[in-house]
Amino acid sequence: MNIAYFGNGPRGVRCLNEVLEHGYRVCTVVGHSVNSDVVQKAACLRIPTYFPQKVNSPGFVARLQRFAPDMFVLSGYNQILHQPLIHMPPLGVLNLHGGKLPEYRGAAPINWQIIKGETLGGCCIILVDEGIDTGDIIEQASYEIAEDDTAGDIVAKQLDLFPPMLIRAIQGIESGSITRVKQDPDRGAYFIRRYPKDSRIHWSNMTAQEIHNLIRAMQGPSYPPAFSFYKGEKYSFHKSRMMREDIFGTTGRIALKRKEGVVVIAKDRGLLVSRVSLVESNDFVNPRYLLETGEDFE
Known part of the structure; x- marks a missing residue:
């Protein structure tokens, strides 16, 4: 299986390591910049790396197509994929989303869950469709958010949860045994990007x-x-x-x-x-x- 891996931050690095340790072939890594931790990790492993300003540009789509990827994995990557990227890999596009769905679609779900006073948080893996975090859920987990837990604490909890979730999702897709939970488009909420002034x-x-x-x-x-x-x-x-x-x-x-x-x-x-x-x-x-x-x- 050829996996094109799109990632950023601690989640991106941790899950990339997990994929490689389980013997999957990562044909290319796409990050945010040449200095990003995921790109640097991949470069050390001699995996071809890219950091396009516009991931959906025809030029980059053509370049990615040459790798003949079977699956995309998005782990902390912040650009939204459109057609024809979404339909390029025959096994689909997996997105690791840091909030429970459908309640926390959109940006900064870890921060928004705490701001809204949630005591039970969630994270999940979805199959990307043309909406924003509206795809079928194939893995999900929950965790406690204590009264004094910070976003950093939640990031650490998710770093323990996501790697095994991702491997189960990949294995389930390979074997055809995944369970897809469809989201109700009329339920849930969408949260917008946060800016420094919002703090x-x-x-x-x-x-x-x-x-x-x-x-x-x-x-x-x-x-x-x-x-x-x-x-x-x-x-x-x-x-x-x-x-x-x-x-x-x-x-x-x-x-x-x-x-x-x-x-x-x-x-x-x-x-x-x-x-x-x-x-x-x-x-x-x-x-x-x-x-x-x-x-x-x-």
Whole structure:
């Protein structure tokens, strides 16, 4: 079997290793850039690599066709495939999707699951069709999202789940034994791409739980952290905790100092913030040493 592998990030590298360790032939690897981890890994293994700006361009489609791929695997790859790419491999196109379906179609499913307060997350492998994450589900798994789990924690959980899921999917397609679960097009939801500006904390409009969810949802590899402004300077937020005691006051106000950090008032109550950094610094610090009670976040 010839597999054309499209990948990026830790998931892309981990699953590429798994495919190769199980003896499958990867005829080419397609990544985001020459410096991406997946492209670098493939280059070390002397696998032909590509990083097209437009994956659906006629020139690249023709180049890929020359490899005569039997299957495509998409693992963390962020360009959307259209025709004729989708119908090129006779065994189909597998996409490793980081959210449960049909509830979390679209972009950034790991982050959105946490932002929306899910306590049970999911990931799945689908056969790509012409829609956005609407193809038949052939593998799926669920996992707990604890109250303080970050996006980085969920990435780690999925890194354990996806490799064996992918091998089962490939083997099932080879043997003709896969079970296809069709998605109801009238169910579920589609989530759009997130931008760095979306990580801003709005103290007057967000509850403590919503802010806590945003902070932990944006802690992970390459995610733009939650942020707010204090005395004109931009602070990134890296860790927070919901409090048992009720503390109320003016929204955005640094109300109290605790050993672990500071209490900042959200729309409904206080939230303990325990790790921040100035944007130009990589040093995470306890905010009790930087911030003054009675002052406000903007």
